[in-house]
Amino acid sequence: MITLYTYKPAFGEPAASPFCTKAIWLLNMSGQDWQREDLADPRKMPNQKLPAIRTDGQLIHDSDNIRSHLEGLGAEFDSGLSDMEKATSRAFIRMAEEHMYFHIVADRWCNDAVWPVIRETYFDSIPKMLRKLITNNLRKSVIQGTQFQGLGRWSDEERLARLEPDLQAILTRLWLGAYLFGDRPTAADASVAAMLTNMRATPGKTLLKTRVAEDEVLCRYIDRVSDALGKQWVTDGSASLCA
Ligand SMILES: N[C@@H](CCC(=O)N[C@@H](CS)C(=O)NCC(=O)O)C(=O)O
Structure with a gap:
């Protein structure tokens, strides 16, 4: 196990x-x-x-x-994907994990309106009297990290403009099928949809959250992946099926 x-x-x-x-x-x-x-x-x-x-x-x-x-x-x-598709899949995974991810970090840690909810949710195991003190230092270092990475230097509007081409690339892939590479979920969906669903789930109201939450195609995709991959799968050697 x-x-x-x-x-x-x-x-x-x-x-x-x-x-x-x-x-x-x-x-x-x-x-x-x-x-x-x-x-x-x-x-x-x-x-x-x-x-x-x-x-x-x-x-x-x-x-x-x-x-x-x-x-x-x-x-x-990635069974059934061609080498060309596997190469594209790898690039989508990197886009999700090395770019889209940092938008979630910026939205959750750098936004003064969102941060209190994040603090009280992520760190509820820290005694309340110490929670602000301990997490303020942590928050400072995460904000410094976003400055170093670069996204923290942009306004929310500028950040969203940088993300838009990524979202368009995802939407373009979805012209072809229910998932990024056709009719069944693959590794790229596990990375890309995980980022999108967390963008949508950020508490409060942010430009990023609104952008994703108001996009019907993205929302249907997020829900489809969450439904399919939220369940345990069984493998019969040649195919994977939802149990
Ligand atoms: N490349 C890693 C990234 C994992 C990661 O960034 N985890 C974050 C949460 S989203 C974390 O645990 N951060 C704790 C920290 O940096 O102190 C992976 O793919 O697993």
Whole structure:
């Protein structure tokens, strides 16, 4: 049995982190038996981040490594995709995880109206008297991180303009099928939809949240992926089916 170390569910999502949601969805697709253990503090993990899995005494961290491990056990997330499609899939995953993700961070940590809800949700295990003090330092370092990464230097309007071509690329892929690469979900959907669903789930009102929440095609796509990958899958060797 695989144990997934993840952040707890938040804002109606399977986990407070899109990378944990991605890992949950990949585990479901893999057909492996797994259980979750929710952690509030990632500091004991390699790289001090979540998600990670424990399996056969090994601790495997990073959602990409979790994917590789599951593939080593026989999961075929991209079965039926051509080499050309697999190359495009890889680029979409990087777009989601190395660009779209930081918009969620900026929306949740840098926005003074959203931050109190984030603090009270993510850090409710810290005693209330200490919570503001401890999390203010953490928030400062995350805001510095967004400055270093670059997105934190843009206004919300400018940020949204930078994201728009990514959203258009996703919408273009969806002309062709229900999922990014046709009629069944693949690895790219687990990354891309995890980012989109978390953008939509951010508490309060932000430009980014409104952009995603008011886009019918994106919302139908998010709901389709959440429905399909939120369930445990069974594999019969050649195909994966929702259980
Ligand atoms: N590349 C990693 C990213 C994981 C990640 O960024 N996790 C964040 C939450 S979304 C985290 O645990 N951050 C804690 C920290 O940086 O202190 C993956 O794919 O798993």
